[in-house]
Amino acid sequence: MKMSKSKTRTLHCLWLFLLACLCSASLANNAKINFREKEKKVLDQILGQGKYDARIRPSGINGTDGPAVVRVNIFVRSISKIDDVTMEYSVQLTFREQWLDERLKFDDFAGRLKYLTLTEANRVWMPDLFFSNEKEGHFHNIIMPNVYIRIFPNGSVLYSIRISLTLACPMNLKLYPLDRQVCSLRMASYGWTTADLVFLWKEGDPVQVVKNLHLPRFTLEKFLTDYCNSKTNTGEYSCLKVDLLFKREFSYYLIQIYIPCCMLVIVSWVSFWLDQGAVPARVSLGVTTLLTMATQTSGINASLPPVSYTKAIDVWTGVCLTFVFGALLEFALVNYASRSDMHRESIKKKRRDMEQASMDAASDLLDTDSNATFAMKPLVRHPGDPLALEKLRQCEVHMAPQKRPNCCRTWLSKFPTRQCSRSKRIDVISRITFPLVFALFNLVYWSTYLFRDEEEN
Incomplete structure (x- = not known):
């Protein structure tokens, strides 16, 4: 009997403990339900009809009549494109504003009610901020509108929204594609001064x-925040701006533009190593490289706006096009020199043939006269005698001062005077001159534009 009584008491204690747990859980649940109902009562209390007017701005700091202070911060989620032709860029960001409106103070129930959440911006006063350099923009409404308003117990209001904007970005393309661009995001008040x-x-x-x-x-190298207040005929308006500094990636342009242009220029130099008589090969090579270079230049200009100043890429393509065109003109000069040399050689050949014929006729006459008479040869030669003139010329050569050898003339002397020698020399000089001048241009181009890039940025 004693054991049964103890068991009965134990069961009673367990039942009492379970009932207490159930009662506490139900009370807590009722408290939560009542707490959520408190939010509705608080919203009705502070935003009820006739109690809050969203048309009136909040008071200044410490309840004064000074200006309402709105603090802004943004979170850049993505930058989809930066268009050089239209000079604009697209950005998606989370935009936040926070200000103090003492009319919205409420009881937080000992810290249980941290903030109230609204999804309708027209229920409270909102700053009239707009993006001054905006071209297009839209809100995000999938699945629900991406916007919320939080009201804190001290009357502080936090407004957050996700938006996508297409903003104007005026660009200076003088150093393109070795440039850096600064794109701004400007925010200003439209009606409140x-x-x-x-x-x-x-x-x-x-x-x-x-x-x-x-x-x-x-x-994106860096970004800077600043103020850009503007004065107009209607007053001074508060303005904020963010400067985004973008550096253009040069590797793309090196592979797509600079290296192909260099290859076209070098291919045009192959014409200097072909024979002067290979007219079809040299003409087709020069015309093909010229047309390819012109197509490359037009394709580059099609992806850029028609600006009035000269860009760095214009200098590069213009000089490369000039080198290719110069190689084609060089063949025209070589062809002309070759035909001129052939004409001169033919005239000399005719003259030599005529002199040889006259000498043969004279020798025949001398042979005929020698058979008839024996002429006495003079012991002393006259100044007009050919043998005397030859000896006098040899003496002048030995007596003349010796000039220092010139390396260029020595190198050119390897090509003796013969048919088409001048055209050959033009080709040989072009083989050295064109690469040297192009290398000098590269040195000046890269040093100039890279140095200007570092100086201006």
Whole structure:
């Protein structure tokens, strides 16, 4: 009997403990339900009809009549493109504004009610901020509108929204494609002057950028925040701006433009190593490289806006096109020199034939006269005698001062005077001159534009 009584008491204790747990759980659940109902009562209390007017701006700092202060920060989610032709860029960002509206203070129930959440922006007063350099923009409404408003117990309001913008970005393409571009994001008040509304950057970290930001042809080097207040006839308006510094990736242009242009110029020099008589081969090579270079230049210009100044890529393509055109003109000069040498050689040959014929006729006459009479040869030769003139010329050569040898003349003397010798010399000089001048141009081009790039940025 004693054991049964103890068991009965134990069972009673267990039942009492379970009932207590159930009661506490039900009370907690009822408290939560009542707590959620409190949110509705608080919203009705602070935003009820006749209690809050969204048309009136909040008061200034410490409840004064000064301007309302709105602190702004943005989170850059992605940058989809930077267009050189239209000079614009597209960005998706989370935009946040925070300000204090003392009319929205409420009881937080000992810290249980951290903030109230709204999805309708027209329920409270909103700053009239707009993006001054915006071309296009839209909100995101999938699946629900990506916007919320949080009201904190002290009356602080946080507004957050996700938007996509296409913004104007005026570019200076003088150093293209070795350039850096600064694209701005400007935000300003449309109707409230600085006497009523002031925008400030949030302290600490006003701009955040996603870590894995990827751009196909640019690299985001850095970004700077600044103020850009503007004065008009209607007053001074508060303005914020973010300057995004983009560096153009040069490797793409090196592979697609610079190396192919160099190869075309070098291919045009093959004409210097072909024979002067290979007219079809040299003409077709020169015309083909010239047309290819012209097509390459037109393709580059098609991807750029028609600006009035000269770009770095224009200098490069223009000089490369000049070298290819110069190689084609060089063959025209070689062909002309070759035909001129052939004509001169034919005239000399005719003259030699005529002299030889006259000498043969004279020798025949001398042979005839020698058979008839024997002429006495003089012991002293006259000044007009050919043998005397030859000896006098040899003496002058030995007596003349010896000139120092010239390396260029010595190198050119390897090509003796014969048929087409001048055309051959033009080809040989071109083989050395064209590469040297092109190498000098590369040295000046890269040193100039790379140095200007570092100086201006």
